[in-house]
Amino acid sequence: MKSVMEASALHVHFKARGSFIQEIFSNHQKKVKAVDGVNIQIGEGEIFSLVGESGSGKTTVGKALLALEHKTSGSILFNGEEIPSGTGKSSRRFRQKAQMIFQDPYQSLNPRDIVLDIVGEPLVVNNLIKTSAEKRERVIEALGWAGLRPQEEYLYRLPHELSGGQRQRVAIAAALILNPQFIVADEPVSMLDVSIRADILRLMVEMRDRLGISYLFITHDLSLAWLISDRIAIMYLGKIMEIGSSELIVGSSLHPYTQALISVMPLPRVTKNKKRLILKGETPDPIDLPVGCRFNPRCPVVQDICRRQEPELAEVTPGHQVACHFPKKLLVGAP
Amino acid sequence: MEMLSVRNLVTQFSIKAGQVKAVDGISFTLNEGETLGLVGESGCGKTTTALSIAGLLPSEGRVVSGEILLSGIDLLTLSQEELRKRRWKDISVIFQGAMNALNPVMKVGDQITEVIMLHDNKNYQEARKQVRELFSLVEIDPDRIDGYPHEFSGGMKQRVMIAMALACRPKIVIGDEPTTALDVMVQAQILNLLERLCRDIKMGLLLITHDLSVLGEIADKVAVMYAGKIVEMGSTEDILTQYRHPYTEKLVHSFPDIYGKREMVSSIPGDPPNLIDPPSGCRFHPRCSLATIRCRTEEPGYIDLGGGHITACHEIRGYEK
Numbered sequence: 168m169k170s171v172m173e174a175s176a177l178h179v180h181f182k183a184r185g186s187f188i189q190e191i192f193s194n195h196q197k198k199v200k201a202v203d204g205v206n207i208q209i210g211e212g213e214i215f216s217l218v219g220e221s222g223s224g225k226t227t228v229g230k231a232l233l234a235l236e237h238k239t240s241g242s243i244l245f246n247g248e249e250i251p252s253g254t255g256k257s258s259r260r261f262r263q264k265a266q267m268i269f270q271d272p273y274q275s276l277n278p279r280d281i282v283l284d285i286v287g288e289p290l291v292v293n294n295l296i297k298t299s300a301e302k303r304e305r306v307i308e309a310l311g312w313a314g315l316r317p318q319e320e321y322l323y324r325l326p327h328e329l330s331g332g333q334r335q336r337v338a339i340a341a342a343l344i345l346n347p348q349f350i351v352a353d354e355p356v357s358m359l360d361v362s363i364r365a366d367i368l369r370l371m372v373e374m375r376d377r378l379g380i381s382y383l384f385i386t387h388d389l390s391l392a393w394l395i396s397d398r399i400a401i402m403y404l405g406k407i408m409e410i411g412s413s414e415l416i417v418g419s420s421l422h423p424y425t426q427a428l429i430s431v432m433p434l435p436r437v438t439k440n441k442k443r444l445i446l447k448g449e450t451p452d453p454i455d456l457p458v459g460c461r462f463n464p465r466c467p468v469v470q471d472i473c474r475r476q477e478p479e480l481a482e483v484t485p486g487h488q489v490a491c492h493f494p495k496k497l498l499v500g501a502p
Numbered sequence: 503m504e505m506l507s508v509r510n511l512v513t514q515f516s517i518k519a520g521q522v523k524a525v526d527g528i529s530f531t532l533n534e535g536e537t538l539g540l541v542g543e544s545g546c547g548k549t550t551t552a553l554s555i556a557g558l559l560p561s562e563g564r565v566v567s568g569e570i571l572l573s574g575i576d577l578l579t580l581s582q583e584e585l586r587k588r589r590w591k592d593i594s595v596i597f598q599g600a601m602n603a604l605n606p607v608m609k610v611g612d613q614i615t616e617v618i619m620l621h622d623n624k625n626y627q628e629a630r631k632q633v634r635e636l637f638s639l640v641e642i643d644p645d646r647i648d649g650y651p652h653e654f655s656g657g658m659k660q661r662v663m664i665a666m667a668l669a670c671r672p673k674i675v676i677g678d679e680p681t682t683a684l685d686v687m688v689q690a691q692i693l694n695l696l697e698r699l700c701r702d703i704k705m706g707l708l709l710i711t712h713d714l715s716v717l718g719e720i721a722d723k724v725a726v727m728y729a730g731k732i733v734e735m736g737s738t739e740d741i742l743t744q745y746r747h748p749y750t751e752k753l754v755h756s757f758p759d760i761y762g763k764r765e766m767v768s769s770i771p772g773d774p775p776n777l778i779d780p781p782s783g784c785r786f787h788p789r790c791s792l793a794t795i796r797c798r799t800e801e802p803g804y805i806d807l808g809g810g811h812i813t814a815c816h817e818i819r820g821y822e823k
Binding site for chain 2: 428
């Protein structure tokens with residue numbers, strides 16, 4: 168499979184702001200290592216999911232891939248070429264091909280603009296249309312892709328006149344209007360009622376099938392990732408812990424963190440006596456990362472070596488990589 | 503033992519456009535040490551139910567009729583002052599995003615101490631001792647009693663709020679989406695804690711959520727709400743596997759099951775109805791694939807399916823699993 172987006176040894180570090188006194192007298196600048204060495208390849212027409220808890224760095228990866236966040240080091244190749252930074256011509260071309268869908272459709276749409284202008288704005292900004300009739304035509308086409316029909320009924324509406332699901336469809340139409348090749352969808356359904364989540368997910372899959380769009384799907388909900396994606400990567404504190412096909416990650420995961428996440432996932436079943444691997448505490452501060460494996464302080468099967476040496480992401484079976492010194496299955500059987 | 507009994511509760515809001523029938527005749531009971539889940543989409547009236555029980559409705563809201571019996575006393579007949587004394591002691595509420603309700607410039611321990619001193623007539627030292635015990639109960643290190651809210655993570659702040667809700671040993675705790683803003687692992691920790699508290703201190707828990715899958719882990723009984731009414735109620739097992747109402751079915755099937763088949767979850771077409779002028783007959787009929795003429799004109803009554811499982815649907819017989 169040809170890869171559309173490829174990140175190697177990607178690092179994104181932020182300066183940590185200490186107190187004023189600390190900033191003056193300390194000669195050691197503290198850093199938040201939000202993304203700390205991530206490698207991913209996303210193929211043509213692939214839906215690739217990045218799953219993790221808050222603070223794992225998943226959104227930062229998504230933003231870095233779109234040059235919305237400066238990378239500290241590493242390379243990001245889009246169709247084999249390093250992505251441009253800055254605001255030049257090549258940067259504009261890149262932005263037409265790579266789009267983002269945000270989490271909150273209540274905040275991502277300008278409340279004073281009508282749907283026609285929101286969806287048509289990318290065309291205007293990029294000087295891709297000459298007349299307003301042309302804009303209208305293109306917007307109608309995009310609204311159709313996003314499943315807002317009859318399109319004419321939506322053109323002159325304001326965001327507050329739309330439901331949450333309809334707003335997210337408008338955001339999707341605006342992302343699709345430039346015929347992108349790659350879309351980063353950051354928690355696109357987590358603000359929506361469960362009854363309409365499926366429609367938005369189905370729409371994403373449909374666009375992949377019809378237009379061959381590749382996705383980076385960022386979510387905290389492993390079950391949604393399992394539902395629509397080809398491959399899943401599990402992130403913890405800026406690093407990928409495990410990566411593999413959806414079936415492998417959910418059915419035969421080998422990293423203790425992945426297995427803990429799966430065991431606590433709520434299910435539409437009676438699970439009162441289910442065996443769970445509930446981890447103690449919370450994700451530690453990314454400023455002071457643990458020595459060795461960054462998961463070691465919370466790991467239920469930690470050994471001495473885990474406190475000294477950081478495990479590399481290594482292939483256990485073809486297409487299944489795990490960053491753990493002792494990858495093995497901890498719980499057996501379904502609930 | 504029956505602790506809370508809500509009978510034919512009707513709560514309405516007066517807004518410019520008219521009367522919003524947010525809760526329209528719901529009844530349920532909650533027993534000692536039991537967890538009842540109240541589930542539904544946004545706008546179905548689940549939070550209004552919680553606010554009505556706790557006597558915390560905003561000024562536009564009013565309980566029009568019904569009874570809310572707590573250990574046999576109708577809370578709706580009490581004055582504001584009597585109700586204020588009972589809040590915390592009989593009923594307390596954990597709100598969604600409650601961790602943001604802590605006063606940022608006051609030590610967390612003192613915020614709970616204040617509640618205990620006011621409601622239990624204890625002096626500062628006694629109250630402080632009790633807060634330390636509460637902290638151990640909710641698994642926070644008692645030495646953090648003098649910490650400020652910003653020193654606690656989201657999950658820890660939610661534990662502080664639970665400790666505060668338990669401060670005066672209430673008979674009933676209402677949790678309104680208590681884990682919604684939290685990460686899955688922290689959510690599992692909090693649910694585990696609530697489950698243990700129900701068992702150990704015989705607390706009754708009314709858990710309000712939009713997430714049916716959370717209830718599978720913790721609830722004994724589940725009531726499914728739609729447009730201000732309970733459309734189906736039964737044991738968690740009944741609701742998740744033996745559901746008989748088409749709305750419950752759609753709701754259950756909108757969650758992916760990683761131990762089941764990998765197929766696209768279902769969505770529910772249309773939007774929840776306007777509650778100023780709700781649909782005639784069965785309120786779900788405009789979105790229901792089984793709706794008949796009867797559903798459009800006649801409101802269905804409850805059918806008793808045995809073992810506390812009830813449902814309000816005309817088409818239940820044409821709907822064998």
